[in-house]
Amino acid sequence: MGLTDWELVxxxxxxxxxxxxxxxxxxxxxxYQVAAVMTGNYTDAQDLVQETLLGAYEGLPAxxxxxxxxxxxxxxxxxxxxxxxxxxxxxRKMASLDQPAVPGEVTDxxxxxxxxxxxxxxxxxxxxxxxxxxxEEHRDVLVLRELEGLSYEEIAQMMGVxxxxxxxxxxxxxxxxxxLARLSESRNDGKSGGVS
Amino acid sequence: MKTxxxxxxxxxxxxxxxxxxxxxxxxxxxxxxxxxxxxxxxxNQVSNLFSDESLPEMTPLMLARVHQRVxxxxxxxxxxxxxxxxxxxxxxxATILVVSSLQLAxxxxxxxxxxxxxxxxxxxxxxxxxxxxxxxTVSEEQSVAAWIVADLSTxxxxxxxxx
Numbered sequence: 001m002g003l004t005d006w007e008l009v010x011x012x013x014x015x016x017x018x019x020x021x022x023x024x025x026x027x028x029x030x031x032y033q034v035a036a037v038m039t040g041n042y043t044d045a046q047d048l049v050q051e052t053l054l055g056a057y058e059g060l061p062a063x064x065x066x067x068x069x070x071x072x073x074x075x076x077x078x079x080x081x082x083x084x085x086x087x088x089x090x091x092r093k094m095a096s097l098d099q100p101a102v103p104g105e106v107t108d109x110x111x112x113x114x115x116x117x118x119x120x121x122x123x124x125x126x127x128x129x130x131x132x133x134x135x136e137e138h139r140d141v142l143v144l145r146e147l148e149g150l151s152y153e154e155i156a157q158m159m160g161v162x163x164x165x166x167x168x169x170x171x172x173x174x175x176x177x178x179x180l181a182r183l184s185e186s187r188n189d190g191k192s193g194g195v196s
Numbered sequence: 197m198k199t200x201x202x203x204x205x206x207x208x209x210x211x212x213x214x215x216x217x218x219x220x221x222x223x224x225x226x227x228x229x230x231x232x233x234x235x236x237x238x239x240n241q242v243s244n245l246f247s248d249e250s251l252p253e254m255t256p257l258m259l260a261r262v263h264q265r266v267x268x269x270x271x272x273x274x275x276x277x278x279x280x281x282x283x284x285x286x287x288x289x290a291t292i293l294v295v296s297s298l299q300l301a302x303x304x305x306x307x308x309x310x311x312x313x314x315x316x317x318x319x320x321x322x323x324x325x326x327x328x329x330x331x332x333t334v335s336e337e338q339s340v341a342a343w344i345v346a347d348l349s350t351x352x353x354x355x356x357x358x359x
Contacts, residue, residue, distance in 0.1 A: 032254035050265045127250040146246040
């Protein structure tokens with residue numbers, strides 16, 4: 001039987017490099033999925049996963065196991081995503097000084113993947129495209145609830161806001177996503193997988 | 197568009213965030229309210245957007261890159277640790293060198309200090325002898341001074357003699 005998450009963390013804390021690599025194997029694939037939905041961009045998602053796991057490595061000594069390893073990593077990812085957005089916003093401001101705004105990454109991905117025409121790819125891009133049109137706050141709260149399955153209390157703690165704020169934010173985020181999906185479906189006229 | 201005041205509770209119910217008592221009330225309400233039933237169904241559809249097939253998969257190459265970055269960070273941290281240890285050892289060596297030098301200098305000074313009472317003793321004795329030769333009486337104070345100088349000379353030498 002393999003070691004539990006916490007046992008791996010304990011070993012990694014004591015300098016066992018192999019244990020930390022096992023944690024990477026165990027959590028990176030799921031973190032990548034969450035990161036892709038949060039960023040709407042495969043490259044940023046990969047960077048975000050790397051930064052999250054490097055942050056986890058640096059933060060190992062401080063992790064006391066009050067939450068699950070998965071929740072701990074998700075919390076680091078949320079903070080890293082916020083930093084990444086601030087950085088890219090700064091970069092965009094610098095870039096906008098001498099060139100027009102670049103089109104959305106998801107739109108480019110959709111164009112690139114159109115030839116494959118697989119339902120799976122389309123569903124993936126649909127979600128990423130819809131999510132990329134939401135505000136960062138709405139995106140984060142949806143990811144934490146729908147993908148990570150965190151409770152209102154856990155999300156509130158992670159985002160540093162009251163539980164009531166999370167409830168109303170999640171409510172508005174779902175309404176917004178539902179509306180975007182409805183518009184997208186009516187535009188695509190006949191394509192399946194949307195929300196009515 | 198029809199709405200119902202219980203919609204926020206439908207969301208909390210859907211997310212499993214209600215107490216058992218509230219769950220019962222909401223379930224009863226859902227049976228009789230088509231607006232809330234439709235909202236519940238819409239929540240299901242939103243969740244379906246996040247189904248596994250909508251999520252991209254990490255390729256083995258991406259995972260390998262993550263491992264590589266983690267290894268780089270681990271090595272950098274190790275190198276940083278070794279550098280810090282080297283710096284600490286250098287600082288410790290420098291401190292030992294300075295302390296040793298000071299101790300050596302102090303020992304040399306002590307040797308000079310040892311010589312001082314001897315010199316003082318010799319000078320005092322010589323002065324007293326000169327007075328005696330010139331026929332002058334050696335006073336009691338002069339004798340006491342000679343005795344103190346002789347005593348100090350012995351005292352300052354004795355710790356080293358014991359080593």
